[in-house]
Amino acid sequence: MNTHAFHFRGTQLHALPSGALFWPDQRLLVVSDLHLGKCARLVANGGAMLPPYDTVETLSRLDADLDATGAGEVVCLGDSFDSVEAGATLPEEAELWLTRMQAGRSWLWIEGNHDPGPVGIGGTHAAEARRGPLVFRHIATRDGFGEVSGHYHPKARLALRGRSISRACFLVDACRLIMPAYGAYTGGLWTSNAALSGLMEPGAQAILTGPKPLAVPMPR
Template identity: 45%
Template sequence: MNGQVRDALSPFRHPCGGLKVRVNGEACVLRRSGALWVVAPRTLIVSDLHLEKGSAFAARGQMLPPYDSPATLARLEAEIAELDPAAVVLLGDSFHDARAIDRLGAADHARLQRLAVGRSWTWLEGNHDLQALAGALDALTGQVVSTLRVGALSLIHEPGADPEPGEVAGHLHPAARVAAHGRSVRRPCFVTDGTRLVMPAFGAFTGGLDVRDPAVAGLFSQPPLVAALGRDRVHALAWDQLV
């Protein structure tokens, strides 16, 4: 991370173990869970939950443990319980496919409804869940939008070729690999240069794309901050640390 990127981000360690940074001047915390906390408007942003991915694979004969939705929602519950946000934004691909809402169990659906009580709740459209959201406006609490402004941030699911200042996007599931203690470790990560930010996937079983892939690295004109999710903290990594 060069001096220009560092000056734009002004990163420092937050007491929660995350990193506090500025994106387009907006104070944000990159949290260990993979959620983004936007401080002043008290807004929690999570991306790429891919609820019911396990059941989608099972329907095609590829058996995954059927616990991805409960595990993902438990993590979201924990973030909301700790932060008590005024608003929650789900940054697209919240559901894995067009029929995922139909497959979502009654208990998990009720959990989503409870989490939305007393706060603004917004679903951004993603490429996986566009049809699901369009057909479920009566079944879901909250509003469905394609883009959203939160303070100085411009929220969208897929990173744009010509982004708005302060773009926050998901879609790519960035992950970083580093060498530590004689072995290689791969972790989901945030990627940001202070002008735009790409979020890690929040859901279980979501996988990841190496940050050095051109689809991610090509979004930035200079080496960005890579903030990898660790067990106890978010780790700021230099580009030349990646393997």
């Protein structure tokens, strides 16, 4: 499996090309900011007439990552649904797809700012959760030692082999790990933004998603 392995707070983790995180010792797959139902919500609110393929693409990616890793447990780090209403009105085929992926697995929905309450889909719900030295929550905190979070949708821009590239990325330092957005139709925040550059320590790395995950010093 094409991943970037790294150590964080005494654990060995793998950054996947898709933006998922795998903890092999726990058979635990972590994803953040799926924003399921986003295109449907935009259309319902009078936005651009976008085909609702984002949910299918996101669930396809998640299904493939579950098969590739053999994960027995999944943690979704909040904003899994673009709104509470989007979670409640997810197409039947998407609900059935999620139900099939949940079968035989432990599945935890962490609450996000877009989906602050439980939705009527299987799994358990929590504001945050601790597993060994790691704490899973949606939004990073200033004193979040061992924290794995999402929310910011980080993306990096850098020159590589004479050309400029931009990719969604993981951010990691000695204290915290911020996940990229996993959803197919999500924007991002540049790593140079004060919200991220002020949060991450000077030695932070960015792990770029894409065909081959690549770790570089965090662009500031």
